[in-house]
Structure formats: structure tokens, C-alpha cells
């Protein structure tokens with residue numbers, strides 16, 4: 441069975457190491473704060489005193505630190521670089537596509553095989569059959585160790601040889617997550633300001649959810665196909681959206697709420713309408729995301 445070196449035992453690293461240990465794999469783990477690595481001995485992991493010791497004992501090396509500044513500093517320690525040579529390095533730290541490409545290029549120059557991963561889950565989902573972790577880089581390396589990746593997430597997938605693709609997908613999916621979470625914050629703020637119980641709001645949201653999901657699916661396919669002109673299948677024109685949206689702005693103004701988000705949305709509607717797109721589909725706003 442593959443032996444794993446693991447660098448990083450924070451919240452996510454701990455969940456990843458525990459999942460690997462549960463499958464009976466040997467995991468040599470190092471963490472800057474040694475107590476966190478030592479605590480993983482309870483799952484059967486082997487704590488190491490230095491990162492190079494964890495690397496040297498392993499077939500493949502996985503890394504989950506706070507950011508690429510921390511992981512790059514670690515990789516560039518001469519003793520760590522030397523130990524990584526000839527091994528597969530799997531970067532599970534979150535970063536941008538550029539940082540993934542830069543680290544992948546550095547690894548290639550140093551004779552280190554590299555995969556860049558993006559974890560689309562919180563720690564409680566690690567090891568689940570439906571959990572998605574995305575990997576890009578060396579395809580043959582991914583295929584060789586697919587069983588290890590499946591132990592961390594049953595829906596793990598190889599998404600491309602460009603080192604940056606996993607991080608790029610991560611960015612897009614997180615944009616969706618934060619859009620939803622900020623939407624929830626805004627909705628609860630309005631409900632509270634208007635004296636609506638949040639349980640009542642939640643009950644209405646449940647019934648409204650299929651409408652939201654349907655509009656999202658429709659928008660995605662329209663943007664994909666470039667069907668941004670208003671047509672007979674348009675659910676609501678930009679002008680119709682904007683009329684309803686202005687009511688939201690009125691609530692925000694009347695209740696003295698923070699208008700930062702509504703002002704930002706308003707700028708997209710205003711620009712599109714000023715350019716004569718009032719009768720077009722909401723999908724037309726996609727071009728305003730790229731530039732004004």
C-alpha cells in the first residue's frame with residue numbers, strides 16, 4: 441500500500457490524514473506546531489520531527505498548509521527540496537491558478553512530479569463518497585495513485601494537465617458559494633429589518649428554491665450558448681429585473697442598511713440599460729462582468 445508523507449495538520453490537514461489512516465495507509469505527518477501532528481498518532485499516523493523526515497519516508501507527499509507563501513517557503517528549504525526530488529508532490533493548499541502554475545513549474549525544474557489539488561469541501565466531508573477534490577497536472581501520476589485520492593473524496597477527479605485548472609475551478613465554485621452566502625446574509629438582514637421571523641423566511645425560501653435553481657440553470661446554459669438577446673424563452677428581461685430590484689434598493693435605503701452590495705448590483709443594471717439592453721436577457725449582464 442502507498443506510504444504517504446503529509447505536511448500540515450491544521451483543521452483540513454487533520455481530516456485528510458485521519459481519512460488516509462482509516463483506509464489502513466501509513467501516513468508520516470509533520471506540522472509546524474508539533475502537538476497537532478502528535479495528536480494524529482491516535483488515528484495511527486506517525487508524527488515526524490521535520491518535514492524532510494516525513495517526505496523521505498513516503499512514496500507520495502501531500503501538503504495542506506494555510507497558503508502558498510507557507511508551502512513555497514517549506515518546499516524551498518534545501519533539505520526539503522532534496523527529499524522531494526523523484527517523488528510525487530500533491531499540493532492541497534488553496535491558491536490561485538497562477539500560484540499553482542508557478543509551483544508546478546518550480547517542481548518540474550527540480551525533478552519533482554506535481555499535482556495541484558482543490559478541495560471542494562469542508563473537513564467534515566473529507567473521506568465521503570460524494571466529496572469532490574479536483575486535481576490537475578501529471579495525469580499518469582494521478583491515475584497511478586487514484587485509490588489514494590478516492591480515499592479522501594469519492595468524487596475526486598482529474599481536470600487537466602495545466603497545473604492551474606483545479607485552482608481555476610475552485611475560484612469559480614467559490615464565487616458561486618460566496619454569492620449564495622452573501623445573498624443569505626442580505627436576505628436575513630432585510631427580513632430582520634422588516635420584522636420577519638427567520639423561520640418564516642426559511643419556509644418561504646424553501647418554496648422559492650426551485651425557482652432560483654431553475655433560473656440558475658437557465659442562465660448558465662444561456663451564457664454558455666451566447667443566447668443573451670431577449671427572446672420568447674426569456675424568463676424576465678433586464679428591465680423587468682431592474683424594476684423589481686429597485687424595490688430592494690428602496691428597502692435598503694428606508695431601513696438605513698449597508699448599500700454596498702445593492703449599489704454594486706445596481707451598477708450592472710444601470711450600465712446595461714444605458715447601453716440599450718433593457719429588453720435583453722439577464723445573460724447579457726455576463727459581458728459586464730468582464731468589463732464595463
Ligand SMILES: NC(=O)c1ccc[n+]([C@@H]2O[C@H](COP(=O)([O-])OP(=O)(O)OC[C@H]3O[C@@H](n4cnc5c(N)ncnc54)[C@H](OP(=O)(O)O)[C@@H]3O)[C@@H](O)[C@H]2O)c1
Nearest residue numbers: 448449450451452472473505506510533534559561562563
Ligand atoms: N477548512 C476548510 O473548510 C477548507 C476547505 C477547503 C480548503 N481549505 C484549505 O486548506 C488549507 C488549510 O486550511 P485549514 O482550515 O486547515 O487552516 P488551519 O486550520 O488554519 O491550518 C493551517 C495549517 O497551515 C500551517 N501553517 C500556517 N502558516 C505556516 C507557515 N508559515 N509554515 C508552516 N506551516 C504553516 C498551520 O500550522 P500550525 O498548526 O503550526 O499553525 C496549519 O497546519 C487552506 O489552504 C484552506 O484554504 C480549507
